[in-house]
Amino acid sequence: MTVAASRSSIIVAKYLYVATLGIIAGALNVAAMTMSMGAVFAPLLADASGSFQFRIPLLAVPVMILGAAALALFFAAAMMILASFARTFKDGQSMVTPVYWLAILPIALGNAPDRHLTPGIALVPIANVAQMIQDAIRGSFAWPLIAEALLVLLAMVVLCLWLARRILRFEDHLLGSYDGSLWKFMKERLLPGRHAPARAGGGA
Numbered sequence: 001m002t003v004a005a006s007r008s009s010i011i012v013a014k015y016l017y018v019a020t021l022g023i024i025a026g027a028l029n030v031a032a033m034t035m036s037m038g039a040v041f042a043p044l045l046a047d048a049s050g051s052f053q054f055r056i057p058l059l060a061v062p063v064m065i066l067g068a069a070a071l072a073l074f075f076a077a078a079m080m081i082l083a084s085f086a087r088t089f090k091d092g093q094s095m096v097t098p099v100y101w102l103a104i105l106p107i108a109l110g111n112a113p114d115r116h117l118t119p120g121i122a123l124v125p126i127a128n129v130a131q132m133i134q135d136a137i138r139g140s141f142a143w144p145l146i147a148e149a150l151l152v153l154l155a156m157v158v159l160c161l162w163l164a165r166r167i168l169r170f171e172d173h174l175l176g177s178y179d180g181s182l183w184k185f186m187k188e189r190l191l192p193g194r195h196a197p198a199r200a201g202g203g204a
Contacts, residue, residue: 007168011161019076026068034061060136063146067129067136070153074125075099077160081167085182095181102126116140122148125156166190 005013034056056064079096086092103126115121117131117140128149135142170189172178178185 008165011164011168015076015080015161015164018080019073022072022076023069026072027065030061030064030068034064056137057139059141060139063136063141064133066150067133070150071126071129073157074153074160075103077157077164081160081164082182084164084167084173085178085180085185087176117142117145117149119145119148123152125153128152 078099082095082099083092086095115131117128117135121131122128122145132146132149167173167185167190170178173185180188
């Protein structure tokens with residue numbers, strides 16, 4: 001507030017800080033999985049002769065990194081909105097729990113061995129990228145559907161950032177004096193027919 005930064009600049013700065021760390025962590029996880037997956041599965045899947053070979057297709061690595069980056073961007077945006085209503089670290093942990101719940105089922109859908117990325121699954125956030133990564137590991141690359149899945153998740157990121165921008169229009173939330181959750185805030189101020197008691201004056 002002392003430098004008159006715009007609300008959009010505040011949101012983007014906070015978001016990019018969290019998202020950058022998430023993307024780095026995702027890329028490191030993909031690298032670790034690529035190097036260690038064969039050694040992990042060898043004792044479980046080796047045949048009677050003891051021979052086992054597991055290789056992730058080289059083309060799958062950039063697809064997996066893109067998927068991990070897209071997931072990091074989405075989770076960072078969703079969690080940033082929820083955690084912005086927290087007053088303590090403990091509150092923040094409990095408020096982002098719904099994001100984990102929403103992620104469990106779509107990721108589980110992507111673990112089915114007989115399922116592949118389809119136009120329908122590509123429209124389901126999180127499940128689309130989970131299935132995309134699994135197909136890539138198996139050497140299946142449906143490029144139009146991969147593009148669709150990534151665009152859907154990026155659209156969700158834009159929607160989250162738009163929602164965050166709308167929330168920061170209210171001075172009491174920006175100053176930390178609002179006492180309530182995201183759900184209460186949306187019901188009281190963002191849903192049609194509701195009017196906030198105090199709105200921000202401008203975009204600065």
